Structures are given as structure tokens and as C-alpha cells.
Amino acid sequence: MSDDNRILAEDVTYAYEEADKNAVNHLSLEIREGEFVAVLGHNGSGKSTFAKLLNALYLPSSGRVLVYGMDTADDEQLWNIRQKAGMIFQNPDNQIVATVVREDVAFGLENLGVEHDEMVRRIDEALESVHMTKYAEKEPHMLSGGQKQRIAIAGVLAMEPSCLIADEATAMLDPKGRKKVLDTVRRLNKEKGITVVWITHYMEEVTEADRVVVVSDGETAMIGTPREVFSKVEKMRELHLDVPRMTALAQDLREDGLPLRDDILTVEEMAEEVARLLCP
Amino acid sequence: MLNNITLGQYYPVDSPVHRLDPRIKIILTLCLIVSVFMIHTLLGYALMLLFVMLISRLSHVPVKVMLRGLKPLRFILILTFLLNLFFTSGETLWSVWIIEITREGLRQAVHYSLRLIFLVLSTSLMTLTTSPIALSDGMELLLSPLKVIHFPAHELAMMMSIALRFIPTLMEETDKIMNAQMARGADFESGNLLNRAKAMIPLLVPLFVSAFRRAGDLAMAMEARCYHGGEHRTRLRVLRIGRNDVIACLIVAALLALIILEGIFVPTLL
Numbered sequence: 333m334s335d336d337n338r339i340l341a342e343d344v345t346y347a348y349e350e351a352d353k354n355a356v357n358h359l360s361l362e363i364r365e366g367e368f369v370a371v372l373g374h375n376g377s378g379k380s381t382f383a384k385l386l387n388a389l390y391l392p393s394s395g396r397v398l399v400y401g402m403d404t405a406d407d408e409q410l411w412n413i414r415q416k417a418g419m420i421f422q423n424p425d426n427q428i429v430a431t432v433v434r435e436d437v438a439f440g441l442e443n444l445g446v447e448h449d450e451m452v453r454r455i456d457e458a459l460e461s462v463h464m465t466k467y468a469e470k471e472p473h474m475l476s477g478g479q480k481q482r483i484a485i486a487g488v489l490a491m492e493p494s495c496l497i498a499d500e501a502t503a504m505l506d507p508k509g510r511k512k513v514l515d516t517v518r519r520l521n522k523e524k525g526i527t528v529v530w531i532t533h534y535m536e537e538v539t540e541a542d543r544v545v546v547v548s549d550g551e552t553a554m555i556g557t558p559r560e561v562f563s564k565v566e567k568m569r570e571l572h573l574d575v576p577r578m579t580a581l582a583q584d585l586r587e588d589g590l591p592l593r594d595d596i597l598t599v600e601e602m603a604e605e606v607a608r609l610l611c612p
Numbered sequence: 613m614l615n616n617i618t619l620g621q622y623y624p625v626d627s628p629v630h631r632l633d634p635r636i637k638i639i640l641t642l643c644l645i646v647s648v649f650m651i652h653t654l655l656g657y658a659l660m661l662l663f664v665m666l667i668s669r670l671s672h673v674p675v676k677v678m679l680r681g682l683k684p685l686r687f688i689l690i691l692t693f694l695l696n697l698f699f700t701s702g703e704t705l706w707s708v709w710i711i712e713i714t715r716e717g718l719r720q721a722v723h724y725s726l727r728l729i730f731l732v733l734s735t736s737l738m739t740l741t742t743s744p745i746a747l748s749d750g751m752e753l754l755l756s757p758l759k760v761i762h763f764p765a766h767e768l769a770m771m772m773s774i775a776l777r778f779i780p781t782l783m784e785e786t787d788k789i790m791n792a793q794m795a796r797g798a799d800f801e802s803g804n805l806l807n808r809a810k811a812m813i814p815l816l817v818p819l820f821v822s823a824f825r826r827a828g829d830l831a832m833a834m835e836a837r838c839y840h841g842g843e844h845r846t847r848l849r850v851l852r853i854g855r856n857d858v859i860a861c862l863i864v865a866a867l868l869a870l871i872i873l874e875g876i877f878v879p880t881l882l
Contacts, residue, residue, distance in 0.1 A: 384832075387836060389832060389835060389836060411838050411840065414835070414836055414837070414838050415838060418836070418837075419833075419836040421829065421832070421833055421836075423826075423829055425781050425826070426825075426826045426829035426830050426833065427829065427830065427833035428777065429773075429774065429777065429830070429833075429834060429837075430773065430777060431745055431773065431776055431777045434848070435848055435849070438848035439834075439837055439839070440837035440838055441846070441848070442845050442846050442847055442848060443837060443838040443839050443840065443845060444838055445844045445845060445846050446846055447846065448846065448847075448848070448850055451846065451848055452848075455848075471780070472777070473780040473781055473784070484833075487837060488837070491837070491838070
């Protein structure tokens, strides 16, 4: 392993066998250590395919993906790459392997050949950091969707990865579960410095990301901080993406002649801005 | 209703028997099966009965629950008894019209029925006190020497445990699909057998489609967590042979010895 601590996609193209166009098309991206990168795109934009290219579940048809200096096309490094870049998936039911929570968290560790005592220590730690310790002996099918996703996160965390890739991890959850899962991942990003690649189509989830990458037709359509990206309301609408409700409202009000800032994302910011206008 | 399904026969209580190493339990069950075949006299069956009652007491599994395992076998039992009773030739004990009961017939009828009953009871001792997951664990470890000849011991156990993991999920899904179909007027309950079987088709098709999709997803999730078969794999659940396992072995060995002695010294009764 080299000391490179970035994930690099260099001019990556990927096509499914039966498809006539590329799912990911000459996409380049650099993800820096400790960053929270949100990948945004509507259905079929190629964002999920891109995620699976990042930990060698798919291999690029052309171009290359480097995970911490390791090429995903290199068979020798396969398990190192997947240990470094852990992944959670959309359907909470379809990624839990074992019949008891703590055994599911152990699954990745068993595969890596971690010693028993070390395994127990890491499982306890991982469950603690997703606040699921008291569910350790429960059966997964007794848990809610959000809880199952947090178990999946714990399963990845126990493998001590540097990066967590979440492939629409909140898409099948109710609003409460969605918030819990996102909060957990944000906290891990801040406290443990784990790099996060957050793939989603919910605008509200990306407002706190360090960077937003908008993917459309397998290509990077926009890239920048959430403010930079969402201030381009017209462009977003062209890409069939919504902007956060407050950003859209600000845009409408601006069109009606109110001198509002163009980078409002949250209700609080809107309130401040309106207050500023009312009593300057 | 779906929240507490128990799989197979497993009777989930805590007892010294439940806590025995599943490997030991599997081996001892095989010993019990062998000893059932070695019994020649009623005294032997009495010994066996005593043993079953002892285990029932130790494992907190009521005898009533154990006997439940015999219920599906009742027709075979009756058939075995009657066939042996009427169709064995030998010294006539009692006869009326063309029906004839012989001493040998009576002996064999009793013998085979008891043998069948105790075979079921002794395997039930294991399945009642061992969770399916522990059983598949035990099987994996016992069969692992066969890996030398490429017997897929780990893969079989993994398949078993995934199947167990997905049973509740798929049952929940069946429920959902059924409700969705009933909301649109599907009828699963009335009509004759053929009609009811036909009504199951719109239930099974989506269920299968979804099961395949789940399988694909799960395979990918397992790969993402570095699953690459049983090689160089460690285990969270470690099985250790304890004091109780040794005691259990001694008890079964004693039973086996008594049954062998009974075969040699006690003259065949009946």
C-alpha cells in the first residue's frame, strides 16, 4: 500500500453488457481524505454504478480507479481495497448476512481473518459508535429499517475502513430513520475522520456536505460546495433535479424582485435573510 | 405473528443440554441411533425410555413436546405394527378365519414399532435442544476434515445460515404480497385444491422474482465485505468442549455399554 490517501477516478468509463450507452462516461473525480462528498443525480444517472466502481465491485471498462494508491483492477489488492473502502447499500434487508446482530457485524472481520479477541473488541466498539449496543443480541428482522442500516454501518466500521461509501443508504427509510442514519454517518465523518461518499437523490441530505458532485448521464455535470451548486437553480432544473425548498423559494422571490441572496439552503438562513430585509 | 416464529423443532429454553457443544450432540445422537438398533429385549427399551426421560428432565423440554415429534409418524407406526403382526410366519398364538397372529409376528411388531419410536425420540433430543444455526455450525466443523476431498462444508453451512436469516424476511414479504393481491380481489382460501394451487401462482411469481433480486444484492454486499469463501476465515462463535460435554459423553457411553451387555446376557424375551 502506498501513502496516497485519496480515492481517484481517472477518466472512468463503465458500460453494462446489455446497454448501448455508457452508465459512467469519462468521469474523473478526486476524493480527499476526511471529506464528505455527496454524489447527486436522478434515477439512471450512473451514480450507483460510480459507487460500485470505487471498491472494485465493478471494474472500469476504460480509465482507472485508484483507492489509496491501489488500482481496483489489481486482483492482488482486491481485499485491501474493500477493507479500506467499505460500502453500505440501499436495501437494509439484503445486506445483513447473519441471524444475530453481533454476528452480522462480525461477518467482515471473519472474512478478514481477525483473531477472536480482537474481533469481540472491534464489534463492541463498532456497535457503540452507531449507538446500537443494546441490540447486539437481537435478530435483524426485529429491527426497523434505520436500525438495520446502522447495523450495516457498524459491520463496515468494524473492518476499520478509511472511507465509507453509502449507495442510496437512506432511499428506503422513513424520514426518522433517514435522519438517524445520516446523523450517524456525519458524526463518524467528523469524529473519526472517515471519508464519506454519500450517494443520494435527496437534496436535503447534501446541504452539509463538503462538496457536491452532480452526475447526469454518467458524467460530472456540476461540482462544488452545496452553495455553489444549488445557487444555479436553472441548471439544476435542467438536470431534472430539485433544489432544496428554501433555495427554490428564494429564487422565486428574487424573480419577483426581492433582493435575496442566491445561496440560501436552510429555513434558518431564509429567516435571517428575511429579517435582514425587514429591518436593515 | 411473524415476530416469534421458531424454526424446526427447536424448543428455546436454557438448560445444560441446550448448552452442550453441537458437535458433541450430533455425535452422541449418532451413537444413540446405533444403540437403538442394538436393542434386543424389552429391558433395553426400558433403559432407553429411562434415558429419554432423564434428558427431558435435564433439558426442561416436557415429554409432551417430545412426543409431538411422533405425531406425523403415527400412520407409519400403525402400519408397521399391523403388517408385522399379521404377515410374519411362525408359531401360531391365535387365529380366526384367515387372520393369524404368530409369536414371531407379535414380537417383531412390538420390536419394530418401539425401534421406530425411539429412533425419532433420540433424534428429537438433539433437534429440540439445538438451534438450527448451532446445528449448521456443528455440522460444518464435523465435516471440515472432508474439505481435503473438496467437500464444501463451509459453503453448505453458509447457505444454511443465509436461508435461516431470510426465512422471516421472505415470510414477511409473502404476507405483504398476499395482502396486496387480496386487496385486488384475489381469493386464496376457497375452491378445491386445484383452484387454491392456481391462486398461489400470482403469489409465487413475485416472491421468486424478489428472492432472486435479494440473492443478487446479498452476494454483492457479501463481496463488499470481503467474503471469499471459507479459507483463512476466523469465527466469532467458538465452540469449546466443556465439562458438561464430557459428562454427556460418559452418560451415553454408559447407556451404550448397558445395551450391549443386555444383548449378551439377557435372554430374548417375548
